[in-house]
Amino acid sequence: MRLVIARCSVDYVGRLTAHLPLATRLVLVKADGSVSVHADDRAYKPLNWMSPPCSLAEGTDEAGAILWTVTNKAGERLLISIAEVLHDSSHELGVDPGLVKDGVEAHLQELLAEQPHVLGDDGWRLVRREYATAIGPVDLLCRDSAGAAVAVEIKRRGEIDGVEQLTRYLELLNRDPLLAPVTGVFAAQEIKPQARVLAEDRGIRCVVVDYDALRGVDDAEARLF
Amino acid sequence: MRLVIARCSVDYVGRLTAHLPLATRLVLVKADGSVSVHADDRAYKPLNWMSPPCSLAEGTDEAGAILWTVTNKAGERLLISIAEVLHDSSHELGVDPGLVKDGVEAHLQELLAEQPHVLGDDGWRLVRREYATAIGPVDLLCRDSAGAAVAVEIKRRGEIDGVEQLTRYLELLNRDPLLAPVTGVFAAQEIKPQARVLAEDRGIRCVVVDYDALRGVDDAEARLF
DNA sequence: TTGTTGATTTCGGCA
DNA sequence: TGCCGAAGTCAACAA
Structure with a gap:
């Protein structure tokens, strides 16, 4: 990653045309080629900006000023005309590790595991x-309160x-005499009408x-300790 | 603007929960307070990221490591745990003069209004x-050349x-005896197959x-004056 | 590869 | 101030 602080003007010609007058700005050149x-x-x-894949050529314009030309395959061009460089440094960052976001789904599962009563009543207990x-x-x-097994599928x-996924699990689980009869609960932040009809x-x-609300209860409980 | 290259891990708790494992990244602190x-x-x-308005507090966690805590009014928190600082510099940029941009759809409309013959033939005239x-x-x-009304819908x-939009307009316009019969033209830089089928x-x-090409003709004409 | 949909969307216009 | 729609939307996922 290269960080350049420079007085520059910028022109973009591509899906639209845009112009930035001369001013001091940060120009960020990333390892994937994006600018x-x-x-x-x-x-x-x-x-x-210019999204990858694109290529950066450093050159000079007719007046001898530094001109960076960033182009992509579609012929879009980002022209950065540099009047003065105030800072220029490069850094090796490496590839950013795997998954970025803890999805909501994992967190929902965690919260519902702590508060299974939300799915039924206070008698509900988590098995696993x-x-x-x-x-x-x-x-x-x-x-559940009566001791019957319930399989829960959680989606955002x-x-x-x-619903199909949960149906397959239920079919399998109901073959286990230690569990059967197993009922199903489909839990989500939002349930599409078609899915609801099929499930029911x-x-x-x-x-x-x-x-x-789940997170609120969770936070409130956490505060007790 | 402050640029920090650091090995860090990041947690965000707010509208969702997210975690970034330890890795080398750029942390950008802007003058508006955003991180x-x-x-x-x-x-x-x-x-x-955390959008402004928000506030940044630099401190240390229990283990003595550097911990940046960014909070906003809504109670969202961005926690940046810094294991090693590889670069840290600050720069005065001043206020940016702002972006001058030409929207494509508005510009397309303008160009076609100047060159309605592109939609039919040289006999075409713009009404409004x-x-x-x-x-x-x-x-x-x-x-058009025959004097018949044509409604034109323009999209990028x-x-x-x-197509649905234009259809509604046509239905309405055709109720006006001064205009009817009104035909339709759907003009765009790119027309999706499904839209074309429906339109035709x-x-x-x-x-x-x-x-x-439109812009080229426009520029060429502009150069005459 | 193409199309559809969600987004910590952001951003602007207009009522 | 809130709704609605576009964005150089971007980006993930399904078909």
Whole structure:
């Protein structure tokens, strides 16, 4: 990653045409070849940029000033005319490790594992998270107040595939005499109408969970310790 | 603007929960108080960020390591745990004079308004841009060589909604005895196959316009004066 | 590869 | 101030 602070003017010709008058800005050249131009405001959006794949050529214009030309395959061009370089440094960062975001789904699972009563009543108990089956792990396996087994599939957005997935788990789990009869709960922040119809048609109960409320309860409990 | 290259791990708790394992990254602190964390790829979007208004506190965690805590009014928190600082520099940038940009759709409309023959033949005349109807303005209303009214919908990318929109306008315009019969032209830099099929099925003619060529003609004409 | 959809969307216009 | 729609949307995922 190369960081350049420079007085520069910038022109972009591509999907639109844009011009930045001469001013001091940060020019960020990343290892993937992308270039972005930042002002000292707007947290996240560059004033101008070129997404990879693209190539950067350093040269001079007719007047002898430094001119960076960034082009991509589509013929879009970002021209950075540099009047004065105030800082220029390069840094080896390496590849950023794997997954960036802890998705909501994992966190939802965690929260529901701590508060299974949200799925039924205060008598509900968690048996296991990621309960293993031959066709993959069930998100949660619980016991309801009556002691009956319940398989829970958790999604951020509940769509038809999630119902299908839970259906397959239920079919398998119900072959186990120690568990059967196993009922199903389909829990999501949002459940699509088609998914709900399919689920209910198969006797699977749908629960729309309130992520913020779950987290709130979680935080409140955490504060007790 | 402060540029810090550091080995760090990052946690964000706010609208969602996210975690970035220890790695070398760029931490960008802007004059508006915003903080963003960049990896060595993706021109546009940081891995994590906090938009202004927010406040940055530098401290140490229990283990004595450097811990930056960025918070905003909504209670969202960005925690940056710094294991090693590889670079740290600050720069005065001043206020950016701002971006001058030409939107494509508006510009396309302007160019086609100047060159309606592109949509038909040299006999075409523009009646009005943004021709008002009860359900919104039609981009262009023209008269063809035979004097018949033509409603023109302009998009950068022609998709189905654009065809639906034009269809609604045509239905309305055709109720006006001073205009009827009104035909339709769907003009875009790029027209999706599904949109084309729908349009042609409804008797709407599709015109793919060459933005650069239009602009070229425009520039050439401008040069005459 | 193409299309669809969500996003810590951001950003602007307009009522 | 809030809704609605576009964005050089970007980016992830499904078909």
